[in-house]
Amino acid sequence: MSFTKKDVEKILIELNSKEWVQNIQIFGNKLMIDAVSPSPALHDKKKLEDALINAFKDKLPEAEVQVKVTAKPKPSIQPIKGNPIKGIKNIVAIASGKGGVGKSTVTANMAISLHKMGFKVGILDADIYGPSMPVMFDVEDGKPRSIEKEGKSKMLPIESYGIKVLSIGFFAGLDQAVVWRGAMASKAIHQLIHDADWGDLDFLLIDLPPGTGDIHLSIVQEVPVTGAVIVSTPQTVALADARKGVSMFKMDAINVPVLGFVENMAYFTPEELPENKYYLFGQNGVKNLAEKMDIPFLGEIPIIQSIREASDVGRPAALQVNTIASAAYTEIAKNMVGSLAVRNKDLPPTEAVRITTMAGCSTK
Numbered sequence: 012m013s014f015t016k017k018d019v020e021k022i023l024i025e026l027n028s029k030e031w032v033q034n035i036q037i038f039g040n041k042l043m044i045d046a047v048s049p050s051p052a053l054h055d056k057k058k059l060e061d062a063l064i065n066a067f068k069d070k071l072p073e074a075e076v077q078v079k080v081t082a083k084p085k086p087s088i089q090p091i092k093g094n095p096i097k098g099i100k101n102i103v104a105i106a107s108g109k110g111g112v113g114k115s116t117v118t119a120n121m122a123i124s125l126h127k128m129g130f131k132v133g134i135l136d137a138d139i140y141g142p143s144m145p146v147m148f149d150v151e152d153g154k155p156r157s158i159e160k161e162g163k164s165k166m167l168p169i170e171s172y173g174i175k176v177l178s179i180g181f182f183a184g185l186d187q188a189v190v191w192r193g194a195m196a197s198k199a200i201h202q203l204i205h206d207a208d209w210g211d212l213d214f215l216l217i218d219l220p221p222g223t224g225d226i227h228l229s230i231v232q233e234v235p236v237t238g239a240v241i242v243s244t245p246q247t248v249a250l251a252d253a254r255k256g257v258s259m260f261k262m263d264a265i266n267v268p269v270l271g272f273v274e275n276m277a278y279f280t281p282e283e284l285p286e287n288k289y290y291l292f293g294q295n296g297v298k299n300l301a302e303k304m305d306i307p308f309l310g311e312i313p314i315i316q317s318i319r320e321a322s323d324v325g326r327p328a329a330l331q332v333n334t335i336a337s338a339a340y341t342e343i344a345k346n347m348v349g350s351l352a353v354r355n356k357d358l359p360p361t362e363a364v365r366i367t368t369m370a371g372c373s374t375k
């Protein structure tokens with residue numbers, strides 16, 4: 012007695028297994044089924060295979076059944092881990108593999124650019140090895156006040172240029188934070204996020220310490236980080252560390268999407284020779300790495316003396332109007348929001364709604 016594809020589908024529906032079957036082929040009395048297991052574990056795949064074979068033996072004894080089970084590919088984008096923090100729509104971690112590549116400078120200027128675009132922005136300076144936000148935002152003497160809210164004592168971030176800032180440097184002293192390690196630093200950072208009155212924010216940028224250590228692990232595991240931005244110079248040694256940064260965010264235990272790479276110190280142009288570009292750290296290193304790793308490239312920032320000077324006097328360069336520096340930071344901020352919108356589109360609808368309802372960030 013012969014059987015048809017319809018017969019097989021009917022049996023699969025009875026077995027409640029149709030959704031796991033991707034392909035059915037019939038060759039005479041030979042029935043071949045491709046199925047997809049929701050779990051990659053070998054024993055789960057075997058279980059599904061055996062279940063299908065036994066069921067068909069019973070219900071369609073004339074068929075010689077062959078089942079091939081593969082694991083369902085992991086969705087490229089995972090839902091955000093952890094509970095959302097009330098009022099904060101997106102938490103973006105700014106990371107770098109190597110120290111000194113300009114991660115904090117990018118964080119400060121990206122915050123200003125996002126603010127200029129109309130977003131509400133906060134910065135959490137979690138760089139225990141060198142908290143620099145107090146200097147960059149000219150609030151070195153900042154002492155966050157404590158207020159009572161809903162029966163709890165909350166820290167009030169210090170506001171500068173419209174950005175709400177909390178830095179580990181406000182509490183540990185700019186020279187001492189570096190001695191905070193492991194559990195103590197994680198606890199302090201946890202408090203800065205959860206025990207602060209951030210109000211409503213479209214973006215909370217976290218300036219992470221350089222590298223890929225236990226602090227990173229605890230921050231990204233206990234804070235619902237929406238995505239990460241990785242800053243690097245085009246230099247080979249910096250690129251190798253940037254790659255490590257990407258691997259860290261991709262780890263199963265962390266699983267934070269990388270929104271993009273920023274190439275800092277991309278080239279130098281002397282003021283008197285604006286046409287000349289000198290690629291001191293190599294050319295397009297970060298751009299090429301982004302392409303290779305299939306990660307968005309958010310933009311490049313040249314080496315500009317006024318960027319360093321602006322940071323040192325506590326007035327980030329992105330506050331300038333119509334300069335090469337401010338244009339570069341605006342471009343990067345826009346691309347980061349764009350990358351976030353793409354990420355949000357791939358999220359389950361409830362998750363997407365939670366993080367995309369903000370001005371200028373469309374999921375289309």
Ligand code: ADP
Pocket residue numbers: 107109110111112113114115116117143221275276312313314315316318319320322323
């Ligand atoms: P990180 O946070 O990665 O340690 P910083 O942001 O503190 O690095 O930057 C290191 C130094 O480089 C600072 O003195 C900063 O002002 C300077 N700097 C960063 N980016 C640029 C740039 N594009 N042009 C000139 N100087 C820069």
